[in-house]
Amino acid sequence: MKILVVGAGPAGLMFASQLKKIKQDWDIAIVEKNTVDEIVGWGVVLPGRVPNHPANPLSYLSDYTDIDAQYIDEFCLVHQGEQAKASTGITLCGAERRSLVGALRGLCRDLHIPITYSSPLFDGKDLDTEAYDLIVIANGINNISNYFNEALVPDVEFGKNRYMWYGTPHIFDSMNLIFKATDHGVFIAHAYKYSSTMSTFVVECSEDTYHSSGIESLSEEEAKTFIANIFSAELDQQPVEVQPGLQWRNFVTLSHAKAYEGNLVLIGDALQTGHFSIGHGTTMAVVAAQMLVKALYDHAQVNSALEDFNAKVIPLMQLFSGHASTSRTWFETAAERMDLSAGELAKSFSERREQLPPLPVALAQALGMALSCKES
């Protein structure tokens, strides 16, 4: 079996490594658009303690201690200078994206899966689909147009808020949600530690606030200072930092009604993105990758495997999308709740997704089914 994986992010790397472990004689190769050093993003939260949580990609590494992951059990909402604290429900694991992706690439290297860097595949013309039994499209949010097949064009929705993914050397021990009502509108920070020296600091605000505060006309340096000043008390006067490739933007939700066409199949963000406020994108990428591995393990024919994968993954992705959109909308309408106390706001936050079937239960069921492959 000859397989090409497009994209060396968590989805492509998890898929390639886990499949290679059970099908050592299959020919699996990965192409990656960026150079080996270009890995965008600060830290992310993953579920559970390593190595026991199967949806946490760190659980699949032989040595995860280099990652400097940080565990978080407390949630803290800050509003009007008051704090409302609660348990996060499950332990969260903050991890640096660069270390995580680097370690998963190391895992692929150890399994002799070649990764070719600086090799963007931009459209079907670059791709000889007949040269492979299967092509796994795992190129993340970049999969926004009909690069590879018109039948796989996503439904694209832009979020109403602007956001920017900053990092900061201030250590936020809890999962923090900080609301700041200013003369220009409300700024919200999502902050948590992801290493012993750094925290993620994602800031969002409405489009109106983005424009009226003047951020759009500030230089990157001036915008950093402006944001650090708004949150100076919580940041303990520490700066926020930027990374090449990250800028203020609107969140893009990609959704697909079907996960495959012919011998092309989508996983990870390329299949379905979900707003960062539920912190599940990498987890969903890991789960979809495992589900595809299981389908290929169960079926001798690629087409039957893809049909089976599609039937199982699409309902899960629709549930993920429902949770993510509900959460995104809650943040987009946050200004309506600024009269609430910190405790009332925390209650509203925790209730925002209660109308939907719980995502962790669906994830556990999907993973339980997917993880029953044996080496052959």
Ligand SMILES: Cc1cc2nc3c(=O)[nH]c(=O)nc-3n(C[C@H](O)[C@H](O)[C@H](O)COP(=O)(O)OP(=O)(O)OC[C@H]3O[C@@H](n4cnc5c(N)ncnc54)[C@H](O)[C@@H]3O)c2cc1C
């Ligand atoms: C602000 C923010 C915060 C987030 N926080 C969290 C969090 O706390 N927890 C969490 O689980 N998730 C979080 N996420 C989501 C998470 O980052 C993604 O869901 C995850 O990275 C998806 O993995 P992926 O492999 O599908 O895509 P990516 O990580 O985007 O990887 C895709 C890869 O494909 C490559 N590529 C692109 N185009 C091509 C091409 N044409 N040819 C070859 N290669 C290509 C890219 O360079 C990249 O390396 C967050 C996202 C954002 C924006």
